[in-house]
Amino acid sequence: xxxxxxNTDIYCILGxxxxxxxxxxxxxxxxxxxxxxxxxVAFEIRPGDLGDAIKxxxxxxxxxxxxxxxxxxxxxxxxDSISDEAxxxxxxxxxxxxxGILRGFNTDGVGFVASLKENLINPKGLKVLVLGAxxxxxxxxxxxxxxxxxxxxxxxxxxxxxxxxxxxRQFSTSIQTLDINDITAKDTISDVSLIVNTTSLGLxxxxxxxxxxTYLGKQHIVCDIIYKKTPLLxxxxxxxxxxxxxxxxxxxxGVIAFEIWTGLQPPVEExxxxxxxx
Ligand code: NAP
Numbered sequence: 025x026x027x028x029x030x031n032t033d034i035y036c037i038l039g040x041x042x043x044x045x046x047x048x049x050x051x052x053x054x055x056x057x058x059x060x061x062x063x064x065v066a067f068e069i070r071p072g073d074l075g076d077a078i079k080x081x082x083x084x085x086x087x088x089x090x091x092x093x094x095x096x097x098x099x100x101x102x103x104d105s106i107s108d109e110a111x112x113x114x115x116x117x118x119x120x121x122x123x124g125i126l127r128g129f130n131t132d133g134v135g136f137v138a139s140l141k142e143n144l145i146n147p148k149g150l151k152v153l154v155l156g157a158x159x160x161x162x163x164x165x166x167x168x169x170x171x172x173x174x175x176x177x178x179x180x181x182x183x184x185x186x187x188x189x190x191x192x193r194q195f196s197t198s199i200q201t202l203d204i205n206d207i208t209a210k211d212t213i214s215d216v217s218l219i220v221n222t223t224s225l226g227l228x229x230x231x232x233x234x235x236x237x238t239y240l241g242k243q244h245i246v247c248d249i250i251y252k253k254t255p256l257l258x259x260x261x262x263x264x265x266x267x268x269x270x271x272x273x274x275x276x277x278g279v280i281a282f283e284i285w286t287g288l289q290p291p292v293e294e295x296x297x298x299x300x301x302x
Contacts, residue, residue: 033062034084035285038077038099039092042066046251047090049298050278054290062087069095078102082124088285089119090278096130096159103128112195113163118281131280132160132273133167136249138280139272145218145245148172153202153213155234156222157184160249164222169196176202176216178209178235180223204235213239220247226254233259240265249273251299271299 037047043066051064069077074095079102081089091099096115100106103119106128110116116128140147150173154165157179168175169192178201179185185201192199202212213219213235225234226248237259240246246260249270257267275296282290 027061028063029061031061033060033087035062035064035088036086037064037066037090037092038069038074038095039066040069040071040094042068042092045092046274046299047278050275050295051282053294053298054282057291057294058286058288060286060288071095074098075102078119078126081119081121081126085121087121088281089121090281091117091119093159100128102126109133109166113166114191115159115163117163117277118284120284129281129284130163131277131284133163133165133170134280135275135277136164136273137167137171138276139268140218140247142272142276143245143268146171150174150218151216152176152218152220153178153216153235154220154222155179155204156224157181157188158222158224161222162188164220164249165192165199166195169199172198174198176200176212178202178204204239210239214241214243217243218245218247220249221254221256222249224250226250226256229255231255237263271296275299 037045045066048064048066055062096117099116103126110128110130113130115130118129118131120127147168152168152173153176154161155178165175177185177189182203189199189201202209221234223234225231233256240260240263245266247268248254248257251270251274260267279290279292
């Protein structure tokens, strides 16, 4: 049991809902192993209360925070500064409190790329189909094109995919939209190496696949950023296709956030084990 005393530093995750989060287990284990007198807790913040919650970080001297659904964008104007990356992505998932100055960062995209690299996948020159154009997609697409991948974006609401593509063109021209319902889409998809689901389809066990199973082939690697075995990952595995779930992204966005807060390299494998605990 962790010893809490009058000098314990507080870190937290702010979100709504947030009670399912595995981040407290992951970060508390890292603090314990490194002998840091700190504690990481989850605060469920009602959507109208975000401003008060952020102000309280200063008042209470909370050292750092992760920001999750639905606040990653709304938090930006409440901070004193944000990193170039967070500005370009348009979302913050990590805050560092530097003696009362709140600085925002985004570690989702780099965390995703780190999870690819630990699976020995180098995004440089890779053709990638990203399904979805929401907040997580923005961070992932940004990091993939910065790493030199060629990205196709598809989304249920294609207008959002077009908007995201246009925003990201300032960073790379290796990006285009693809409507998977288009009759020529199957040919294009057969030529990509990596398919990434960033939609919320797959959170429920009976969700339909975000892409027809007939589009999947042995030349693909199929990744789902949801951190469980989704219907897409199950189907890909059944077809003998290599799969990657979202636990690596969750781990590495946390590892990078920890480094930002403490300046220390956390115990990655011990943190990973915490995510495996049901
Ligand atoms: P978001 O901004 O709300 O975006 C949701 C995306 O899913 C949109 O592209 C949306 O399409 C699509 N979508 C939702 N319902 C759909 C349906 N029935 N059919 C087809 N498409 C549908 O959410 P987000 O923040 O990007 O998060 C997306 C997922 O990523 C969540 O499941 C979340 O748990 C996961 N995530 C994982 C990590 C990690 O560390 N592993 C980090 C962040 C997020 P429309 O634009 O058409 O609505």
